[in-house]
Amino acid sequence: MADIKEIIAARVAKELKDGDVVNLGIGLPTMVANFLPEGVNIILQSENGMMGMGAAAEKGSEDVDIVNAGAQYVTVNPGAMFFDSATSFGIIRGGHVDATILGALEVDQHGNLSNWIVPGKMVPGMGGAMDLVVGAKKVIIAMQHTQKGAHKILKECRLPYTAIGVVDMIITEMGVMEITSEGIVLTEINEGYTIEEVQTATEAELIINPDLKQS
Amino acid sequence: MADIKEIIAARVAKELKDGDVVNLGIGLPTMVANFLPEGVNIILQSENGMMGMGAAAEKGSEDVDIVNAGAQYVTVNPGAMFFDSATSFGIIRGGHVDATILGALEVDQHGNLSNWIVPGKMVPGMGGAMDLVVGAKKVIIAMQHTQKGAHKILKECRLPYTAIGVVDMIITEMGVMEITSEGIVLTEINEGYTIEEVQTATEAELIINPDLKQS
Amino acid sequence: MKNKIMTAAEAVADIKDGASVMVGGFMACGTPEILIDALVKKGVKNLTVICNDAGVPGRGVGKLVSSGQIKTLIASHVGLNPEVAKRMNTDIEEDKLECILVPQGTLAEQIRAGGAGLGGFLTPTGVGTIVAEGKEVINVDGRDYLLEKPLKADFALIRGSVTDQFGNTTYNGTTRTFNPMMAAAASYVIVGACEIVETGAIDPNNVVTSGIFVDAIVGGETPWQI
Amino acid sequence: MKNKIMTAAEAVADIKDGASVMVGGFMACGTPEILIDALVKKGVKNLTVICNDAGVPGRGVGKLVSSGQIKTLIASHVGLNPEVAKRMNTDIEEDKLECILVPQGTLAEQIRAGGAGLGGFLTPTGVGTIVAEGKEVINVDGRDYLLEKPLKADFALIRGSVTDQFGNTTYNGTTRTFNPMMAAAASYVIVGACEIVETGAIDPNNVVTSGIFVDAIVGGETPWQI
Numbered sequence: 001m002a003d004i005k006e007i008i009a010a011r012v013a014k015e016l017k018d019g020d021v022v023n024l025g026i027g028l029p030t031m032v033a034n035f036l037p038e039g040v041n042i043i044l045q046s047e048n049g050m051m052g053m054g055a056a057a058e059k060g061s062e063d064v065d066i067v068n069a070g071a072q073y074v075t076v077n078p079g080a081m082f083f084d085s086a087t088s089f090g091i092i093r094g095g096h097v098d099a100t101i102l103g104a105l106e107v108d109q110h111g112n113l114s115n116w117i118v119p120g121k122m123v124p125g126m127g128g129a130m131d132l133v134v135g136a137k138k139v140i141i142a143m144q145h146t147q148k149g150a151h152k153i154l155k156e157c158r159l160p161y162t163a164i165g166v167v168d169m170i171i172t173e174m175g176v177m178e179i180t181s182e183g184i185v186l187t188e189i190n191e192g193y194t195i196e197e198v199q200t201a202t203e204a205e206l207i208i209n210p211d212l213k214q215s
Numbered sequence: 216m217a218d219i220k221e222i223i224a225a226r227v228a229k230e231l232k233d234g235d236v237v238n239l240g241i242g243l244p245t246m247v248a249n250f251l252p253e254g255v256n257i258i259l260q261s262e263n264g265m266m267g268m269g270a271a272a273e274k275g276s277e278d279v280d281i282v283n284a285g286a287q288y289v290t291v292n293p294g295a296m297f298f299d300s301a302t303s304f305g306i307i308r309g310g311h312v313d314a315t316i317l318g319a320l321e322v323d324q325h326g327n328l329s330n331w332i333v334p335g336k337m338v339p340g341m342g343g344a345m346d347l348v349v350g351a352k353k354v355i356i357a358m359q360h361t362q363k364g365a366h367k368i369l370k371e372c373r374l375p376y377t378a379i380g381v382v383d384m385i386i387t388e389m390g391v392m393e394i395t396s397e398g399i400v401l402t403e404i405n406e407g408y409t410i411e412e413v414q415t416a417t418e419a420e421l422i423i424n425p426d427l428k429q430s
Numbered sequence: 431m432k433n434k435i436m437t438a439a440e441a442v443a444d445i446k447d448g449a450s451v452m453v454g455g456f457m458a459c460g461t462p463e464i465l466i467d468a469l470v471k472k473g474v475k476n477l478t479v480i481c482n483d484a485g486v487p488g489r490g491v492g493k494l495v496s497s498g499q500i501k502t503l504i505a506s507h508v509g510l511n512p513e514v515a516k517r518m519n520t521d522i523e524e525d526k527l528e529c530i531l532v533p534q535g536t537l538a539e540q541i542r543a544g545g546a547g548l549g550g551f552l553t554p555t556g557v558g559t560i561v562a563e564g565k566e567v568i569n570v571d572g573r574d575y576l577l578e579k580p581l582k583a584d585f586a587l588i589r590g591s592v593t594d595q596f597g598n599t600t601y602n603g604t605t606r607t608f609n610p611m612m613a614a615a616a617s618y619v620i621v622g623a624c625e626i627v628e629t630g631a632i633d634p635n636n637v638v639t640s641g642i643f644v645d646a647i648v649g650g651e652t653p654w655q656i
Numbered sequence: 657m658k659n660k661i662m663t664a665a666e667a668v669a670d671i672k673d674g675a676s677v678m679v680g681g682f683m684a685c686g687t688p689e690i691l692i693d694a695l696v697k698k699g700v701k702n703l704t705v706i707c708n709d710a711g712v713p714g715r716g717v718g719k720l721v722s723s724g725q726i727k728t729l730i731a732s733h734v735g736l737n738p739e740v741a742k743r744m745n746t747d748i749e750e751d752k753l754e755c756i757l758v759p760q761g762t763l764a765e766q767i768r769a770g771g772a773g774l775g776g777f778l779t780p781t782g783v784g785t786i787v788a789e790g791k792e793v794i795n796v797d798g799r800d801y802l803l804e805k806p807l808k809a810d811f812a813l814i815r816g817s818v819t820d821q822f823g824n825t826t827y828n829g830t831t832r833t834f835n836p837m838m839a840a841a842a843s844y845v846i847v848g849a850c851e852i853v854e855t856g857a858i859d860p861n862n863v864v865t866s867g868i869f870v871d872a873i874v875g876g877e878t879p880w881q882i
Contacts, residue, residue, distance in 0.1 A: 019431045021642050041431055043642060047760065048682040049830045051640050064685075064879045065817070065829035071683035071712075071736070078630025079596040081637035082829055084836045084864075085682070085708065086768045089761025090546030093781060094614060096642060123744070123757075124735025125709070131761035131781045135547055164784035234657045236868050256657055258868060262534065263456040264604045266866045279459075279653045280591070280603035286457035286486075286510070293856025294822040296863040297603055299610045299638075300456070300482065301542045304535025305772030308555060309840060311868060338518070338531075339509025340483070346535035346555045350773055379558035539774070549778030549794070549801035551769070568775070570805060575775035579796060602861060635828060636862050 004144060004173045007190070010035040011215075012101055012142045012171050016042050023047060023092070023132055025102030026070040029142050032101055045097055047128040049088050052080030069128065092128070093135040100136035102129065103143045104167075106157045109204040111167040111179040113141070114159035126162060133166040145172035151203040153177070153184065174198045175215075177206070188213040219359060219388045222405070225250040226430075227316055227357045227386050231257050238262060238307070238347055240317030241285040244357050247316055260312055262343040264303050267295030284343065307343070308350040315351035317344060318358045319382075321372045324419040326382040326394040328356070329374035341377060348381040360387035366418040368392070368399065389413045390430075392421070403428040434597055434647045438468035441620045441646040445469065448501075450478040450583040452541065452616050454609035457483055457510060458490030460601065462589040462622025464651050466493050469587075476501040480541070480583055482534060482608055484511040489654070498525050504581070506534035533561060536578050538611060543580035545614025550579045586616030588639070589651060593623035594630065597644025598637040606638065613643040620644075622651040660823055660873045664694035667846045667872040671695060674727075676704040676809040678767065678842050680835035683709055683736060684716030686827065688815035688848025690877050692719050695813075702727040706767070706809055708760060708834055710737035715880070724751050730807070732760035759787060762804050764837060769806035771840025776805045812842030814865070815877060819849035820856065823870025824863040832864065839869040846870075848877040 005028050013035035016022060023045045024030050033055075036042060044053040046068045053068060054075035062073035083091075091097065106114040113133055116126040133139045146152055153170060170177040175198060176188035185207045189198060191214065199206050220243050228250035231237060238260045239245050248270075251257060259268040261283045268283060269290035277288035298306075306312065321329040328348055331341040348354045361367055368385060385392040390413060391403035400422045404413060406429065414421050442465065445451065451469075455461030461481075469477075470493050479500045484507075485492035494500050495513045508514040508529060517527035532540070533555045543551055552575035556562050566577040588609045591602035599621055601609060613619050626649045629641075668691065671677065677695075681687030687707075695703075696719050705726045710733075711718035720726050721739050734740040734755060743753035758766070759781045769777055778801035782788050792803040814835045817828035825847055827835060839845050852875045855867075 046830070048685070049832050050634075051642060052634070063829060064881075065831050067683065067685045067830050069682075071685065076634055079594060079598055079641060080630075080634040081598055081640050082634050082827075082832055083640075084827075084832045085760065085764035085834050086837050089764050090542070090614065091640070091642075093547030093761055093779065094545050095547055096545075096614065122735075123741065123755075125731060125733035125757045126759050126787075127709075127733035127735075128760040130759040130785065130787065134781050134783075135761075161785045163781075261604070263459070264606050266868060267860070278603060279655075280605050282457065282459045282604055284456075286459065291860055294820060294824055294867060295856075295860040296824055296866050297601075297606055297860050298866075299601075299606045300534065300538035300608050301611050304538050305768070305840065306866070306868075308535050308553065308773030309771050310773060311771075311840065337509075338515065338529075340505060340507035340531045341533050341561075342483075342507035342509075343534040345533040345559065345561065349555050349557075350535075376559045378555075539772075543777070546765075547780065548765070549780065549796040549799060551777040552775030552803075554773065554775065568803070570775040573775060577778075577794070600861065635826065 005031060007173055008142050008171055011176065012140055013037065015140060016040060016099060020098040021045055021096060023097050023100045023136065028103060029101040045091065047088050047092060049083050049085060050076065050080065052077045089131050092131050095135060095137055097136040099138040099140060100132040101140045101142050104141045104152065106152055106154055106159050107141050107167050107170055108154045108157045109183045111165045112157045113162045113167050114157040115162050117160050119160065129162050133163045138168050139166050141167055141170045143172060145174045145201045154203045174201060183207050185209050186212060188215050190215055220246060222388055223357050223386055226391065227355055228252065230355060231255060231314060235313040236260055236311060238312050238315045238351065243318060244316040260306065262303050262307060264298050264300060265291065265295065267292045304346050307346050310350060310352055312351040314353040314355060315347040316355045316357050319356045319367065321367055321369055321374050322356050322382050322385055323369045323372045324398045326380045327372045328377045328382050329372040330377050332375050334375065344377050348378045353383050354381050356382055356385045358387060360389045360416045369418045389416060398422050400424050401427060403430055405430055434644060435595065435626065436646055436648065438464050438648045441465065441648050442468045442472055444618065445474055445585055447474050448476045449585060450480065452583040452586040452612040453479060453481040453491050454588050454607055454612050455482065455490055456607040458485040460589050460605035460607040460609055461485065461490035462587050462651055464648060465587040465620055465622045466490065470494065470497050475499055478502040480504045480581060482506055484508040484514045486510050487513055500527055502528045502530065504530045504532060506532055506537050538608060540578055540581040541608060541611040541615045544582040545611055548580060550577050553578055581615065583616045584618065586612040586619045588613050588619060588621045590621045590623040592625045592627060592632060593621050593647055594627050594632055594641065596629040597621060597641030597647060598632055599639040600632060600636055601638055610639050613639045618645045620646040620648060622648050624651045624653065660870060661821065661852065662872055662874065664690050664874045667874050668694045668698055670844065671700055671811055673700050674702045675811060676706065678809040678812040678838040679705060679707040679717050680814050680833055680838055681708065681716055682833040684711040686815050686831035686833040686835055687711065687716035688813050688877055690874060691813040691846055691848045692716065696720065696723050701725055704728040706730045706807060708732055710734040710740045712736050713739055726753055728754045728756065730756045730758060732758055732763050764834060766804055766807040767834060767837040767841045770808040771837055774806060776803050779804055807841065809842045810844065812838040812845045814839050814845060814847045816847045816849040818851045818853060818858060819847050819873055820853050820858055820867065822855040823847060823867030823873060824858055825865040826858060826862060827864055836865050839865045844871045846872040846874060848874050850877045850879065
């Protein structure tokens with residue numbers, strides 16, 4: 001069986017269309033680029049100042065002036081462009097990024113997101129996350145369904161918000177959920193899980209799509 | 216006797232220091248660049264997107280992609296730079312232009328300026344003037360003292376304002392005036408004019424500097 | 431990815447009566463004449479045109495003024511095109527032009543804000559003048575500012591000096607003007623390009639406008655002849 | 657015109673205790689290490705440092721965190737430098753660091769506004785979060801925005817890839833980051849340059865930061881060694 005993170009990343013990749021401008025968060029989201037369907041080329045935006053980011057740089061041939069938002073050496077694709085941080089966030093906040101894919105500490109049924117601070121414990125700063133989730137056309141949360149069994153998909157977020165009402169879709173190893181004005185709709189369930197199991201792993205009450213897909 | 220416009224432009228030139236960033240309006244102000252003292256090099260900003268503008272382009276060797284704000288073909292000096300209009304007005308509004316020199320329809324004793332519209336008669340638009348006079352560190356009005364005898368230096372502007380309280384200095388063929396919180400101070404008077412003549416040509420009451428210079 | 435290179439007629443095909451159209455350039459330096467010409471030929475009416483100025487008769491936006499296709503012109507300066515005043519004051523209803531004058535720095539920043547997802551900005555420009563009429567005045571740290579709102583448009587007509595097939599664009603000299611901000615502030619962006627090169631041929635450090643903003647590229651734009 | 661080229665020690669000579677200092681770069685990529693080193697050597701205290709992040713220990717702003725010279729850090733992310741959390745929570749008064757966290761896009765725009773003479777701007781970022789605390793919420797056309805104010809500083813430490821003798825600067829790759837906005841938003845601007853060239857050697861179309869912003873140029877900045 002494939003790694004859980006790979007399963008999630010592969011499913012996220014199916015949400016992307018050819019030519020989409022996409023910002024991938026650090027960690028699992030970065031893996032999405034490895035699972036793009038044939039014929040789908042996306043343009044990666046990196047908030048530190050790059051459009052058209054390529055793959056990680058090979059050891060020994062790094063350009064030390066070119067890093068991604070995780071400070072790792074990367075390459076650029078033909079047609080790439082560098083810009084300053086104000087321009088970068090103009091692109092992000094201005095709705096020119098088709099999709100941003102990132103992890104979460106908590107998401108709730110209103111589409112609220114908390115992923116940047118655990119008061120008193122972890123205060124790394126929000127970086128570009130607040131702008132990304134407010135600005136991108138589509139916000140996809142890619143994460144494991146629970147944190148070692150503890151609910152992450154909640155009725156109401158308990159941690160301080162990153163932004164309110166911004167999440168469009170949650171993709172976990174259990175399936176795919178869409179945030180609607182009625183609540184969280186389970187649209188796909190992964191092989192090996194029952195609806196009951198997904199609901200048990202979710203604090204918010206799931207609406208089951210009548211056309212629920214099994215995958 | 217030198218041309219009146221040349222007298223004014225030559226006097227304005229003495230206000231500029233080596234290294235100053237200066238925006239010159241169309242017409243008389245443009246002539247200021249011809250009268251810079253020895254050793255004084257200024258950097259001309261052109262609001263249509265250029266720092267380090269040079270002289271007018273010679274006929275036959277124009278670069279059609281390089282014009283000044285009056286749409287005339289110009290050259291650039293070594294160390295020049297081109298930028299977009301938002302950047303250009305960021306420079307202007309941000310206080311990075313040391314002096315802007317422009318004409319006026321009316322100036323008043325509060326430093327209010329009217330130079331962009333005569334309602335019902337002349338409605339060309341303000342162009343960059345409103346930003347320039349609000350943003351530049353020093354606003355010098357260079358103009359003939361009267362409009363065919365009609366007052367232009369007033370107690371209160373009658374035409375719609377370009378901006379309020381922005382004018383620092385007025386230079387005419389009659390002399391030099393500074394705008395202070397007490398009113399307009401005559402600091403220099405040109406050869407051939409008496410204080411009475413200058414006052415008669417001025418609606419606002421002039422304060423005569425005890426150290427009034429004759430030039 | 432999709433091919434963005436097309437004819438001028440194809441590029442302006444979706445511009446309909448009543449559309450809002452941003453046009454780059456300053457006194458027509460930096461304005462894509464081939465796209466203006468295509469718009470004149472198409473003959474759409476009641477356009478809202480957003481441009482620094484009205485060009486001059488026979489050049490730039492001036493052509494659209496003369497052809498009577500503009501209903502509302504948002505610009506900072508129209509004094510070099512006498513046709514504008516004539517149409518502002520005409521009694522012939524269908525020739526009538528409304529002109530909204532905006533300080534040049536405010537106009538540039540409004541378009542930037544439109545593309546950058548800002549809800550507005552505070553500028554000291556225009557405080558105490560008729561530009562302030564109807565606008566909110568906000569005092570920040572003792573100084574008054576006008577709250578100016580963002581500007582967006584349905585279309586932008588951009589002039590590129592060098593454009594690659596993806597749409598990455600550079601501008602030569604003072605042709606840059608309003609083009610980069612407009613490219614980000616319009617729903618559908620057309621570049622009239624002087625030169626089209628292979629994607630990747632422009633140094634990524636020197637690209638000014640990203641191809642992600644560009645929907646259509648039309649070659650054959652030529653420098654203005656003196 | 658005056659010669660701007662000097663040593664790092666000369667360039668930072670006027671930075672006194674309590675000064676506010678903007679530092680370019682993103683995780684130290686684009687940060688002028690030679691200027692940071694000069695500031696560490698000078699040993700000034702109680703600095704307010706404005707930077708995207710806290711660098712990493714031993715690199716970029718991280719050196720100033722470790723040396724205890726920063727009293728207040730305004731940044732968007734400090735998670736890659738554990739020294740920051742330690743100093744935020746210390747009981748030793750003189751080691752204590754206050755950290756003001758700002759969304760990255762807001763920080764970039766605040767610095768831009770500072771340099772561009774804007775009194776503030778309206779951003780949707782942070783609405784409904786703790787970032788909104790104490791800030792005015794303004795509704796424009798049905799959407800809520802936070803009013804964010806401009807940021808300026810006494811000094812800016814900029815990293816240039818190529819700088820001419822007048823100060824015109826270009827940035828290679830992702831070193832551009834906050835450098836261009838900071839160059840316009842500080843009273844005294846120092847460039848740590850990887851390469852210094854004759855004035856006029858950089859194509860005027862490709863200059864990113866104008867030399868008019870630059871007060872001092874220090875050569876000898878070297879790319880980070882892996």
